[in-house]
Structures are given as C-alpha cells and as structure tokens.
Amino acid sequence: MFDRLAPPLQRALWSLGWKGLRDNQLAALPLILDTQADVIVSAATASGKTEAAFLPLLTRLWNGAVGESGQVPHRPSGVVLYVAPVKALINDQVERLQVFCESMDIPVYPWHGDVGQSSRKRFFANPRGVVLITPESLEALLFRRGGEVRGLFAALEAVVVDELHAFIGNVRGRQLQSLLHRLECQLVRRVQRIGLSATLGDTSLAADFLRPGHGPAVHVVTSVGEKRHLQLALKAICPPASMTETGQDPHWLIADELFERLRGANHLVFPAGVGLVEFYADALRKRCEAAGLPVTFFPHHGRLAKSEREETESELKRSHLPVSAICTTTLEMGIDIGAIKGVVQIGPPQAVSSLCQRIGRAGRREGEAAVLWQYCITKPHGPGMACADSLQPDLVQAVAVIQLFLAKWYEPPRVGALDYSTLVQQILSLVGECHGVTAAVAYERLCQIGPFKGVSESAFIALLRAMAAKKLLMQDANKLLLHGALGERLVNHFTFYAAFPDSQEYRLRQGGKELGTLPLLPSSRKHDVITFAGRRWAIQHIDHEKRLVDLQTSGVGKLPRTGGGGLPVHGRVRAEMRAVLASQDTPVWLDASARALLQDARKQYQRLQLDQVTCVAEGATVYLFLWQGDVLQDALVALLAHQGLQARNEGIGITVANATLDMVRTAIGQIAEQPCPQAAQILTRRDAPNSEKWDWVLPDDLFFAGYASRALALEEAHALCRDWRI
Numbered sequence: 001m002f003d004r005l006a007p008p009l010q011r012a013l014w015s016l017g018w019k020g021l022r023d024n025q026l027a028a029l030p031l032i033l034d035t036q037a038d039v040i041v042s043a044a045t046a047s048g049k050t051e052a053a054f055l056p057l058l059t060r061l062w063n064g065a066v067g068e069s070g071q072v073p074h075r076p077s078g079v080v081l082y083v084a085p086v087k088a089l090i091n092d093q094v095e096r097l098q099v100f101c102e103s104m105d106i107p108v109y110p111w112h113g114d115v116g117q118s119s120r121k122r123f124f125a126n127p128r129g130v131v132l133i134t135p136e137s138l139e140a141l142l143f144r145r146g147g148e149v150r151g152l153f154a155a156l157e158a159v160v161v162d163e164l165h166a167f168i169g170n171v172r173g174r175q176l177q178s179l180l181h182r183l184e185c186q187l188v189r190r191v192q193r194i195g196l197s198a199t200l201g202d203t204s205l206a207a208d209f210l211r212p213g214h215g216p217a218v219h220v221v222t223s224v225g226e227k228r229h230l231q232l233a234l235k236a237i238c239p240p241a242s243m244t245e246t247g248q249d250p251h252w253l254i255a256d257e258l259f260e261r262l263r264g265a266n267h268l269v270f271p272a273g274v275g276l277v278e279f280y281a282d283a284l285r286k287r288c289e290a291a292g293l294p295v296t297f298f299p300h301h302g303r304l305a306k307s308e309r310e311e312t313e314s315e316l317k318r319s320h321l322p323v324s325a326i327c328t329t330t331l332e333m334g335i336d337i338g339a340i341k342g343v344v345q346i347g348p349p350q351a352v353s354s355l356c357q358r359i360g361r362a363g364r365r366e367g368e369a370a371v372l373w374q375y376c377i378t379k380p381h382g383p384g385m386a387c388a389d390s391l392q393p394d395l396v397q398a399v400a401v402i403q404l405f406l407a408k409w410y411e412p413p414r415v416g417a418l419d420y421s422t423l424v425q426q427i428l429s430l431v432g433e434c435h436g437v438t439a440a441v442a443y444e445r446l447c448q449i450g451p452f453k454g455v456s457e458s459a460f461i462a463l464l465r466a467m468a469a470k471k472l473l474m475q476d477a478n479k480l481l482l483h484g485a486l487g488e489r490l491v492n493h494f495t496f497y498a499a500f501p502d503s504q505e506y507r508l509r510q511g512g513k514e515l516g517t518l519p520l521l522p523s524s525r526k527h528d529v530i531t532f533a534g535r536r537w538a539i540q541h542i543d544h545e546k547r548l549v550d551l552q553t554s555g556v557g558k559l560p561r562t563g564g565g566g567l568p569v570h571g572r573v574r575a576e577m578r579a580v581l582a583s584q585d586t587p588v589w590l591d592a593s594a595r596a597l598l599q600d601a602r603k604q605y606q607r608l609q610l611d612q613v614t615c616v617a618e619g620a621t622v623y624l625f626l627w628q629g630d631v632l633q634d635a636l637v638a639l640l641a642h643q644g645l646q647a648r649n650e651g652i653g654i655t656v657a658n659a660t661l662d663m664v665r666t667a668i669g670q671i672a673e674q675p676c677p678q679a680a681q682i683l684t685r686r687d688a689p690n691s692e693k694w695d696w697v698l699p700d701d702l703f704f705a706g707y708a709s710r711a712l713a714l715e716e717a718h719a720l721c722r723d724w725r726i
Contacts, residue, residue, distance in 0.1 A: 001021060001026050001029050001030075002020060002021060004029065004033065004059070005029075005055055005056075005059050006058060006059040006062035006063065006104065008062070008100075008103040008104045009055060009058060009059060009062075009100055009104070011103070012099060012100050012103060016099070021055075022047060022048050022052075022223070023223045024041055024043040024047060024048065024049065024052050024221055024222075024223035025048055025051055025052040025055065027221045027223070028041050028052040028053065028056065028221045029052075029055065029056045030056075031219050031221070032053065032056035032057060032060075032158070032192075032194065033056035033059055033060060036190070036192045037192070037217070037218075037219050038192060038193045038194070038195075038207075038210055038211045038214075038217065038218040038219065039053075039192075039193075039194045039195070039218065039219045039220075039221060040164065040194075040195040040196075040197065040200075040203065040206055040207060040210060040218060040219070040220045040221065041053060041194070041195070041196050041197075041221045041223075042197050042198070042200045042203060042206070042220060042221065042222045042223075043198065043221075043222065043223040044198055044223070044360065045198045045356075045357070045360025045361070046360065047198075047223060049162075049196040049197075049198070050093065050096060050097075050162070050196065052196075052221070053160050053194045053196060054080075054097060054100065054130075054160070055100075057080050057157060057158055057160070057194075058080075058100055058101065058104060058106065060078065060157055061076040061077075061078040061080070061104070061106055061157065062076055062104055062106075064076060064077065064078055075105050075106075075128070076104060076105065076106050076128065076129075077128045077155055078128065078155045078156075078157045079127060079128055079129065079130075079131065079153055079155050079156045079157060080129075080130045080131070080156075080157055080158055080159075080160065081131050081133065081138075081153070081156060081158070081159045081160070082130060082131065082132045082133070082159075082160045082162065083133055083134070083135060083138065083159065083160070083161050083162065083176065084132065084133075084134065084162045084163060084333075085134070085135075085162075085163050085166040085167065085172065085333065086134075086163075086302075086330060086333050087112045087113070087114055087134060087306075088309065088313065088330060088331075088333070089162060089163065089333045090110050090111075090112055090132045090133070090134065091110060091310075093132055093162070094108055094110045094132060097130055097132075101129070101130060106128075106129050106130065107122070107123075107128065107129035107130070108129060108130045108132070109122070109123050109129060109130065109131045109132065110132050111123075111131055111132060111133040111134075111137050111141075112133065112134045112136075112137050113134075113136070113137065113494075114306045123152075124148075124152070127151070127152045127153070127154075127155070128155065135167075135172055135175055135176045135179060135499070136497040136498050137497070138176075138179050138183075139175065139179060139429060139497040139498075140497045142179060142182055142183065142186075142429065142433050143429050143432045143433055143491070143496075143497070144432075146186070146432065146433030146434060146435070147435070149183065149186045149187075149433075150186050150187060150188075153183065153186075153187060154187070156183075156187065156191055157191075157192065158191060158192040158193070158194055159180060159183075159191055159192070159193050159194070160194045160195075160196065161176070161193065161194070161195045161196065161210065162196045163196070163197060163333050164195035164196060164197040164200070164206060164209070164210065165197045165198075165199050165200055165206070165353060165413070166333070167209070168205065168206060168209045168413035168415075169413035169414045169415060169417070171419060171421065171422045171499040171500060171692060171693070172499050172500065173209065174417070174419040174422045174451060174452075174499070175422055175425070175426070175499040177209070177212060177450075177451035178422070178426045178446065178450060178451050178452070180193065181212075181445075181449075181450045181451055182426075182430065182433065182445070182450075185445055193210050193211060195210045198356070198357065198360060199353040199356045199357060199410045200410065201353065201409070201410035201411045201412035201413065202412035202413070203220045203222070204216075205412055205413055205415055206220075206413070207220060208415075209413070209415075212451050212453070213453070229363070229369035229370070230359065230363075230369060230370050230371075230372065231342075231369045231370070231371045231372070232371075232372050232374075232402065232589040233372070233373050233374070233589050233591065234374040234375075234376065234395075234398060234399065234402070234587070234589055234590050234591065234594050235373065235374070235375055235376070235591045235593070235594060236376050236377075236378045236395060236590075236591065236593040236594035236597050237250045237253055237254055237375055237376065237377050237378065237593075238250070238377075238378055238379060238380055238593060238597075239253075239377070239379065250377045251276070251279060251280070251283075251346075251377075252283065254280075254346060254375050254377075255280055255283040255284055255287065256287075258280070258284060258324075258344065259284055259287040259288075261373075262297075262322075262324045262344070263293075263296060263322060264322055264341075265322045265341035265342070266316055266322055266323055266324065266337075266338060266339060266340050266341055267324040267325075267340065267341055267342050267343065267344060267362075268324070268325050268327055268331055268337075268340055268342075268343050268344070268358065268361055268362070269324055269325065269326045269327065269343075269344040269346065270327060270328070270332075270343065270344065270345050270346065270358055271326065271346040271347065272346065272347040273328070274301050274303060274328060276346065277299050277300075277301050277326050277327060277328055278299060278531040278532055279531065280297075280326045280346075281297060281298065281299035281326045281535075282531050282535060282536060284297035284324075284326070285297060285535065294321055296321050296322060296323050296324060297323075297324050297325075297326060298311070298312040298315055298323065298324075298325055298326070299312065299325070299326050299327070300312045300313070300325045300326070300327040300328070300330055300331055301327060301328040301330055302328065302330050303505065303516045303517050303518055304515070304516040305514045305515055305516040305517075307513075307514070308515060308516055309330070312325050312327075313337055316337040316338050316340075317337055317338040318338070325337070329354070331361070332354065332357045332358055332361075333357070337361070340361050340362045340363075341362060341363070341368075341371055342362050342363075342370065342371025342372065342373065343358050343359055343361060343362050343370070343371065343372050343373070344372075344373045344374075344375070345358065345372065345373070345374045345375070345398075346375045347375070347376070347377070347394065348376060348394045348395075348397040348398040348401065349397075349398065349401045349402075350567040350568075350569060351401070351411055351567045351569075351570070351573075352401050352404045352405050352409060352410050352411060352570075352573070353410040353411050354567070355401055355402070355405050356405055356410060359372055359405070372402075374398050374402065376394050376395045376398050376594065377394065378392055378394065378395050378593075378594075378597050380597065380600070381600045381601075381604065386618065386621070387604065387608060387616055387618050387623055388623055388650055388652055388653055388655065390600075390601065390604040391581065391601045391604055391605060391652060392597050392598065392600070392601040393577075393650075393651055393652035395594060395597055395598060395601070396577045396580050396581060396598070396601060396652070397569070397573065397577055397651075397652075399577075399580050399587060399590070399598070400573055400574075400576035400577040400579075400580050401573060401576075402587075402589075403576060403580070403587070404572065404573065404576055409572065411570045411572070411573075414631070414710070416454070416709060417706070417709045417710035418452075418454050418455060418702075418705060418706045418709045418710075419452065419706065419710075420455070420459075420463060420694075420695075420698050420702050420703070420705075420706040421499075421692035421693055421694040421695050421697075421698070421706065422499050422692070422693075422694070423446065423447075423452050423455060423463065424463065424467060424472070424694035424697050424698075425496070425499055425693065425694055426446055426452075427442055427446065427463075427464070427467065427473070427481075428467075428472060428473075428483065428487055428490075428491055428496070429491070429496075430442055430445065430446065431473070431481050431482060431483060431487075432483070432491055436476070436480035436481060436482050437480065437481055438479055438480060438481065439460075439461070439464055439479070439481060442460075442481060443457060443460050447460060454709075459702060459705075462699060462701075462702060463697075463698070463699075463702060464481070466697055466698060466699050466702075467484075467487075467697055468484065470484075470486060470696075470697050471484040471485045471486040471487065472484050472486055472487035472490070472697065473487055498693075499693060500692075500693060501691075501692065501693040505517035505518055505519045505520075505547065506518055506519070506520045506524075506542070506547045506548065506549045507547060507548050507549065508532060508537075508549050508551055509548070509549065509550050509551065510537070510550070510551045510552065510553075515532060515551070516532065518530065518532055520542075520549070524539065524542060524544075524549075525539065525542065526539050526540065526541065526542060527539060529554050530551075532551075535553060536553070536554045537551035537552065537553060537554055538551065538552055538553075538554035539551060540552045568629065568630035568631055568634075568711075569629060569630050569651065570629045571627075571628050571629030571632065572629075573629070574626075574627045574628055574629060574652075575627055577627065577652065578610075578627040580598075581601060581602055581605040581610070582602075582605065582611055583602075584602075586598060586599075610625050614626065614724070615661055615664060617660065617661050620657065620658050620659070621655055621656065621657055621658075621659070622655070622656040622659045622660065622661060622663075622664050623653050623654070623655055623656075624636075624653055624654040624655075624656065624664070625652070625653040626653065626654065626720070628720075629713075630649065630651075631711060631712060631713045632713040632716050632717050632720070633649045633653075633654055633717075634649050634711060634712055635708075635712040635713050635714045635716070635717035636654060636717040636720065636721070637649050637654060638679075638682050638683055638687065638712065638714075638717075639671050639677075639682065639714075639717055639718065639721065640654075640656065640664075640667055640668075640671075641682070641687070642677070642681075642682035643667035643670060643671065644667075645659055645663065645664070645667055646658055646659070668721045668724055671718065671721040672718075672721040672722040672724070676714055676715055676718035677714070678704065678705070678708075679704035679705065679707060679708035679712060679714060680700055680701050680703075680704035680705070683704055683707075685700075685703065688703070688704070688707045688711075691707075692706075695707075
C-alpha cells in the first residue's frame with residue numbers, strides 16, 4: 001500500500017521516520033484513493049486519522065497532475081475542503097499538512113475569523129489546494145460569493161469533516177449538513193465526504209449524519225489503535241465546617257494540591273466552566289508569584305483573544321519549563337499541544353465521550369501512561385442533609401462515567417431534532433446566496449432533498465409567514481423571497497454566520513491590547529473587578545453602547561463561581577450510577593476519603609430501599625429516583641408542573657417540593673389517564689431554557705415542537721407514568 005502513495009509523500013514519510021502505515025490508514029487508503037465512496041475513520045486519539053484521509057487525497061491531487069510520461073507537467077489543480085469545529089484545530093492542521101503539501105506544490109489555506117484576507121485572495125485568484133475552514137466561514141463564503149461558488153469549487157475532490165462527533169446532534173451539525181448540501185446543489189454533483197472521529201457511540205448514526213438518508217452506504221473504518229496504559233486516581237475534597245475565601249474553600253484546597261503536583265510536567269486542567277477556569281488560573285498564578293517561581297499555569301478558553309490562546313498553546317509545545325493549561329473544551333479537540341503527561345478533571349464529567357477526548361490528550365509518548373486525576377467536591381453525611389445529597393451524586397456520577405469509559409461505552413448522539421431555529425438562518429442565507437429564491441425552491445432544497453426532512457410543508461409555510469411578519473423576509477412581484485428590512489440588517493452583521501446565539505459579549509482591552517470577550521451585566525461600572533486571562537482586573541472605562549471595556553491590573557476582587565452548564569446526562573450514565581450504589585465493589589482508584597463517602601452513600605441507598613422503591617418522602621419534599629437521562633427527567637418535570645406540582649430535576653432524581661406521596665401518586669395517575677400532551681399545551685416560553693438563536697422568530701407551535709424534539713422525551717415520560725407503580 002505504501003508504494004501507492006505519491007512519491008513526494010513517500011519521501012516525506014520516510015524523512016519523518018515512519019516505519020509504515022497504521023491499520024486505519026491501510027484500510028482507508030483504497031476506499032479514498034480508488035473510489036468516491038463516503039468514509040468515516042473512527043480511531044483512537046493520536047492514531048493518525050488526519051493522515052488516513054489526506055495521504056490518499058493528496059495522492060489523488062498529485063495523480064491528477066501526472067502526465068503519461070510519469071512527470072508532473074503542471075501543478076495539482078484539485079481542491080480538498082477540510083471542516084473543523086474550532087480555529088485552533090485548523091491552525092494546528094495547517095502546520096501538519098504543509099509538511100506534505102509543500103513538496104507537492106499544493107497550497108494550504110487556513111480560513112476562519114482570525115485569518116487575514118490575503119490568503120483568501122490567493123485562493124480566489126487560483127482556486128486549488130487544501131482549504132481548512134470553520135462552518136461559520138463556509139456559511140459566509142456561500143452567502144457572500146454564491147454566484148462564484150461553482151467556479152471556485154469546480155475541482156472539489158472531497159470534503160473532510162474532522163471531530164465528526166462534535167457536530168452530531170447540535171445546531172452547528174445541522175448547519176454543516178445544510179452547507180454541504182447547498183454546496184453540492186451549486187456544483188450539481190455529489191462530493192465525497194470523509195468524517196474523522198475518535199469517539200462515536202453509534203457508527204450507524206454517525207454515518208447517517210455524514211450523508212443524511214444514505215448512512216448504510218457510508219464505509220466505516222474502525223481501529224482500536226495501540227493499547228495505552230492509564231493511571232487513574234479519584235480524590236474527594238470535603239470542605240471544612242466553616243469556609244473563607246482564602247484557604248478553606250474546597251477550590252482553594254484543590255489549587256494548593258495542583259500547585260504542588262503539576263509543576264513537574266505538562267498537564268491539562270478541566271474545571272466546570274469558564275468562571276472556574278479563570279479562578280484556577282488566577283489562584284495558581286498567585287501561588288507562583290508568592291513562591292518567587294515562574295508562572296507556569298495559563299488559561300485557555302473560547303472567550304480569550306487569539307493571541308492569548310496561542311500563547312498558551314505555544315507554551316505547552318515549546319516552553320523549556322513544564323506548563324499546565326487551565327481550559328475548557330477548547331483543548332479537548334485533537335490539536336497538537338506537545339507532550340501532555342496528565343489530565344485533571346474538577347467536578348464530575350457530564351459525558352463519557354468528553355472524558356474520552358480529554359484523557360486522549362495525555363500519555364502519547366511511546367511507553368508512557370496517560371494520567372487522570374479526578375477531583376470531586378463532596379460533603380460528609382450529617383444531620384439535615386437532604387436524602388439526594390446523602391447519595392453523593394457528584395462522586396457517584398464521576399465513578400459511573402469513569403467506569404463506562406473503561407468499558408469503552410460512549411453516548412450515542414441524540415437525533416431527530418426539528419431545528420427550526422437553524423432553518424430560519426439557512427433560509428436567510430439561501431436567499432442571499434441565490435439573490436432571491438422562490439418558496440417552493442427553498443423548501444425543496446432545504447427540506448425535501450436537504451437535511452431538514454422532518455419539516456412539513458405546512459410548517460415551512462408557517463415559518464415563512466412568521467419571518468415575513470418579523471420583517472426578515474419579503475416577497476417581490478415575481479414571488480421571489482428577498483430579505484426584509486430587519487433581515488437585511490441582520491444578515492450583514494458578522495454574527496449572522498454562526499448558528500449559535502451571539503452572547504452580547506464585551507471586548508476587553510488593556511493598554512490597547514485585545515484580551516478577549518466576556519459577557520457583562522448592564523450594571524457593570526468603573527472600578528468593578530473581574531477575573532480574566534488568569535489575572536484580576538479593575539474596569540478603568542466601560543462603553544456599554546460599543547460593548548468595550550478598558551482594564552487595568554488589580555490585586556483584589558471577588559472570585560467567580562460560575563458552573564459549566566454542561567451537556568444533558570445520558571440515561572446509561574444514570575443507570576450506571578444506580579449500579580455503583582447497589583454494588584459492593586469499590587474501585588481501587590478511589591482515595592480513602594472517596595471510599596468512605598461511597599460506603600456512606602451505599603448505606604443510604606440501602607436505608608432508603610432504593611433497590612425496591614422509586615419515591616421517598618422527606619418532610620414536605622418527595623424525591624423521585626428514576627435513574628433516567630435528563631431529557632426524560634426534564635419531560636416528567638414539565639408533566640408534573642402542569643399538574644400543579646413544584647417539580648425540579650436535580651440530576652440524580654426529581655424533587656417535588658411542598659408535596660406528599662399521595663399528591664404525587666394522584667398527579668402521576670392523572671398524567672397516565674390522559675393522552676400525552678404536546679409541549680405547547682404544558683409549557684410557556686419561560687419554561688424552555690437555553691433558547692436557540694432564531695427561536696424569537698418562531699410561532700409558539702413551532703417553537704415548542706422544536707424545543708421538545710431536542711430537549712424533552714415527552715412520549716417516554718408519559719409511558720413511564722402509565723407503567724409506574726409507586
């Protein structure tokens with residue numbers, strides 16, 4: 001197989017010290033080189049998935065330029081489009097691909113918001129080579145240059161979608177499906193699609209995502225990769241009875257440990273959310289400064305400016321000192337950040353797939369084990385503790401997620417969402433791309449043969465009428481849909497191209513240097529103190545109209561305690577939590593405190609007879625322990641609330657306040673006797689959190705149908721009530 005690669009690639013691989021191709025590369029090579037079939041390469045992190053796609057693709061470009069004499073009479077003229085979810089991954093892959101492409105005279109073009117116009121102008125002048133782009137930039141390209149797309153991508157060989165799992169089951173994924181479909185409509189031909197991913201819970205769902213409606217025809221190449229060793233420890237941190245900000249808060253105790261533990265090698269630290277990222281970056285910086293040591297802890301998250309993020313990445317790759325990044329999911333993806341010794345997870349992981357990505361960043365050197373330190377903030381059982389808290393839900397969830405990871409189970413993506421919000425954006429974008437389009441053509445292209453197949457013609461018409469009423473659309477005498485007055489203004493703002501909401505963030509500057517962006521309250525004013533980029537700052541000047549803030553360094557200020565929001569927890573994780581509590585086996589990787597707390601939680605599980613009962617009454621609160629995922633428990637909360645009960649999803653279970661067991665039994669019986677209601681019958685818009693970007697456009701019936709399709713399992717919750725025996 002090696003000799004089938006283009007000669008420059010063979011020479012480059014030999015110079016890099018390759019001993020041969022890996023299993024996934026050998027399996028993918030003939031599929032990509034010899035056919036136009038869609039392919040998914042699913043393999044462990046750091047197993048060479050990028051090369052599995054690009055070695056045959058670059059060979060195809062090279063072969064297209066080779067004449068009958070075997071010489072290369074002209075430059076390779078084909079185009080490969082690479083789509084990635086984050087800019088940092090694109091920047092990393094540019095360096096990686098240039099090693100191969102330079103010797104083949106194949107240009108490489110990074111294409112995202114942080115890249116200047118000169119690179120794009122070169123591609124427009126001579127459209128060939130590898131284009132690495134985000135969905136947002138691809139949206140902008142189709143919208144702004146719709147009339148040129150057919151010429152620009154006339155020689156498009158294939159589209160590579162990296163980190164495929166990051167797109168499945170969310171608005172960016174539906175946007176990407178629509179963009180790829182619109183691109184093929186422009187070219188009037190099918191283009192090969194290649195997906196790359198390390199964690200796929202269900203390859204058949206992933207295949208259908210990559211090529212909607214044709215999943216069975218997608219070839220899936222799987223490889224377990226080399227067997228890697230994992231060193232694992234879970235530590236429970238119990239706060240003292242009285243806490244102060246300095247020294248007693250459990251986060252400060254964890255910061256003390258990290259300062260001592262992490263200074264010998266490169267690490268990634270994942271707290272729960274940007275607020276805690278900033279807290280730990282600030283706390284660890286201060287410890288370095290107090291000890292007279294170089295600062296070796298740096299923050300990394302999406303709100304930081306490009307220069308700040310790249311500084312952290314550079315320190316990880318090239319620093320002569322061991323460096324640790326305090327980060328969010330921005331460093332969960334497969335970018336090259338050098339040799340990482342271990343990963344620190346603070347708080348329970350929300351998803352097994354996410355934990356897998358994070359652990360995959362560490363221990364990549366030959367013969368080296370990956371290290372995971374899991375911290376859980378807990379509280380010992382005592383008088384007055386609620387029965388749900390006495391089960392130590394964070395600790396038990398962490399154990400459950402880790403055990404599922406060790407068993408190689410990952411969450412399947414949730415599919416079937418109607419995505420009306422994203423459809424609004426795609427209608428507006430298609431109108432711009434085509435300089436006007438009829439309703440019939442828009443419905444055919446986006447819904448009938450496009451990725452929004454779940455949208456009926458009547459729902460589409462209702463959506464168009466709602467968009468017209470909001471002045472997003474208008475119709476001319478030729479029945480062409482055009483942008484309305486408000487639509488024209490919105491589509492010409494840079495925030496239009498993202499499928500997710502603009503968070504109305506403020507730009508932060510210090511001495512003229514851009515630090516990044518942060519959402520601030522309208523009440524924020526001069527002299528307020530914030531924590532950002534691992535430092536504390538005082539607001540020197542704030543312009544609320546321009547959302548611009550000038551900062552100066554400060555040594556004081558209240559520390560943030562924002563959580564991570566996080567992904568909905570899957571039902572399999574909750575079932576595993578129950579199994580952990582019912583078991584007598586104690587993982588050897590728990591520290592003494594965690595073992596003791598787990599034993600106490602198991603005693604509580606037995607005392608409450610949760611192996612036999614579902615409901616527990618404690619004072620004026622009823623606890624429902626269903627061991628189900630959040631989409632079902634949130635649906636049951638909505639059904640109970642419609643019956644007048646004060647229900648709340650607490651994760652490990654549902655609480656019903658100011659209620660008795662009889663009241664809950666009666667409510668569940670009434671739910672079971674009635675047909676399953678539609679979401680619009682039992683919810684108000686205030687009951688539907690985390691609204692999507694264009695939800696404000698939707699009429700109520702479409703809004704609630706869309707919300708329920710992505711966030712509530714109403715049918716399953718209703719069926720549970722019918723079968724329930726309390």
